[in-house]
Amino acid sequence: MNDDLTARARIRDAAIKLFTERGIEGASIRDIATEAGVSSGLVRHHFGSKEALREACDAYARDRMIELGRELIDEKGLENVNVATVQPVSFPLQSYLVRSMMDGSETAGALFLQTVEYGEEWAKAHGVVADDYRAWSAVIAAMKLGVFVLRDQLELALGEDISTTAGYARLTRAFVDIFSQPLLTPEQTANLRKDN
Template sequence: MRSAPADPTTRERIRDAAVLRFARDGFSASIRTIATDAGVSPALVIHHFGSKDELHAECDAKVLDEIRATKNETIDELASGQSILHRFAAADEYAPMLAYVLRSLQDGGPVGRVFIEQMIEDAVGYTKHGVEAGLIKPSLDEPARARYLVLSALGMLMLELNLDPPKDPADLGGIVREFMTTSYFPMIELYTQGVFTTRRMLDDYMLYVPDPPKNPATEPPVT
């Protein structure tokens, strides 16, 4: 992983091998396979983590920490006027994180749900960072915006992969590069320039929210 020390401990090496294996094969990957990837015995994996569930939880924490750090670093770079083109050149570096997130989304269940909800909570934090840095416009509802951005981005990527499955699912870097090629330009344009030339729709909606118009088909007549 990106922020791992130059000489990782055995526990870190096992965790990082598990992140990559889970990203490639999903969470059904066996302890034995992860141990082989890390160059250790299955017994040593259990010694360090106790169970596969505990290993999974530590992988979740590591990936979330990586995403949070990367987002905040990118905001700082943009706010200081730096180019972030090097981020696009590092697709292979970030691919395991993105693939791991997609596996969590596909896996669903309580663990996957908690993972995605934590991503959304973290997004509230780094969008707030962007607002404070003068890079992101404030929202009338920051948590709702963060939720929408996370779920829409993940949903778009899931649809792209389902509509055009990669020839080699193990080529995580290739998957991310293809996604960047097809989606990053419209996404960045949308984020930076918006869509509508007027805020009339938002103003109309804000008038609607506290006092929505009645539906004559369902509301009783006023006497």
């Protein structure tokens, strides 16, 4: 039984990698089996179809990211997070979920909405000043996911692979710099909040 679970996890991880790189249409069962070091028959035995495998990958990535979020924000607190230990786990899942959203996954889309709802509640609870908390949270979530959509362009600009620990740390520091200081003067803020 443990061998089956190990093979199932290897297949899932191989599918996450190839679906991220190629999209759902670009990764065949045969490619996934080769990447996982198993037969195509074993992939079908465990998951039945490519669509069922994709649903399993979506569910795993969603659940793991929710678990990481709780662990990092609710349990440890952001002030205690070590980017070097988070990046190897979170980066592949974030990349996968963004690609899955782009490919039309309902599960990944629902996770985006759940993230927006969580951010909205967090902002209210932590004294964030916003005219529209829903829009605030949605824009921040889209901004953070946008680095994955524009990954090639970002890496070209930085001259660094953001999937490495050093590149991910640099990306994280940039987010910290952006989010930790106001970018607008009080006068600019008042003017831009006016209905024009």
